[in-house]
Amino acid sequence: MSNHRVLILEDQPFQRGFLANMFNAAPGIATDTCGDAAHAVEMCHWRRYDLVVTDLMMPGVDGIQFIQALAAQEHRPMLALVSSASQRMMASARLMAESLGITVLGILPKPVGPADVGELLAQLELASADAAPASTAAEAPIVASRERLCEAISGGQITAWFQPKKSLDSGLVVAAEALVRWRHPEHGTLQAGRFLPLIQQHGLEPALLRHILKASVQAQARWREQGFRIPVSINLPPHLLERSSLPDELLELTLAHGGVPADLCFELMESSTTHHVSDYYAGACRLRMKGFGLAQDDFGQGLSSVHNLVSTPFTEVKIDRALVRGCARDPALHSALATVIALGSKLGLNIVAEGVETDAELATLRRLGCNQVQGFLISRAIPAETFGALLDQEKAAHRHTDLGHPDTRATR
Ligand code: C2E
Ligand code: CA
Ligand code: CA
8 A cells, every 4th residue: 555645624523533543544544634624725735635535514614615625726635525414415515526626536424434444545546546647648638630630540549449348147258348549659548538529520520430340340350360259339429320321331341341240339429419319210220220239328327318218229228337336335326226227127238337446336236137347347448459368368267267166257
């Protein structure tokens, strides 16, 4: 465990001392405490904290106002919220903090126990490791001309990486989602969010879609040679369905590169919709008629409605991370998740949970009957070669456990 500085903000002296003792007992943690939010804002100004653990209900400046003040500071520590307030109030407070750009590591309902603190510190360790390289690479969107982008696409700097989807039945990687990455010569490997807005501005989404489809089919061919049949999902912004020939073009491209439509699934994203709703339904029907799979992306967040889910010929539903994160602790999220999974299974859909980061979330999803999981707990998106190596490794491990100990196969 590396060294971290933690500030505990709690107005009740007994609670404050109790929390401080638990944090101080962990190796590598230095703890300061404070009973007053206005004073805590000052402390955060003068000292660089990695984590602030704050109560919400406090006299004078309350926890919400404290978070708002914290967001205005140059260095924003990560947060953990402690409160006896309702779960929905806590969830709302979390969204408020996140929309101000503050990372919320956890929500701890009172009374907080040593196990909660242990889990929170494990998250802190993970998040700090993640943040370290990224903190120097600014989050600012990339600037590039249309020509530069076209070059990066045709030259292969912009390409597909693959995030594994693991079956909760077999415990094996059974599918992948293609996620676009740019191996930028100056800025390193860029996540989708850094340059997708540019791709959109320059009207290059159709070109990107074709490019990712081609890369996915090529990756599948490589994995097939290794002996694996891995269906791949590809993100499709629904407004592209306004072009009525799109399903025909996608089929032609797939076949031209030796791909199999049944092993490709288009994820209809939340980000856009067609001008005429009929184009959306026509496109969805025709993609299915060509033999492609069809997934509702990001279900449970934003626009995606239950009506849309039941009236589009989907084969899969992807449950958004907004419903997954914290589902093990939050009864409201847990109920929403149970309902979505029950609905998905009644509709005969493959149910995939996105953004699974903890063992507790995984266990909850398994109990609720989710089919597949995708998230940092299993793996981030990786290049096709690395994905292939992962498949080989998993197969070797599987064979080994099958021979030696038939009951001990990892089912993560
Ligand atoms: P999405 O379709 O919801 O994809 C999942 C995003 O969540 C990916 O980010 C993935 O890296 C990230 N993610 C996966 N597991 C976890 C986890 O456990 N925790 C957290 N916090 N995040 C996780 P990425 O690759 O940056 O993509 C962001 C969005 O950009 C995607 O969201 C998708 O809407 C869009 N996108 C990605 N690739 C493409 C593409 O090829 N074409 C188009 N049109 N859009 C794409
Ligand atoms: Ca997606
Ligand atoms: Ca999502």
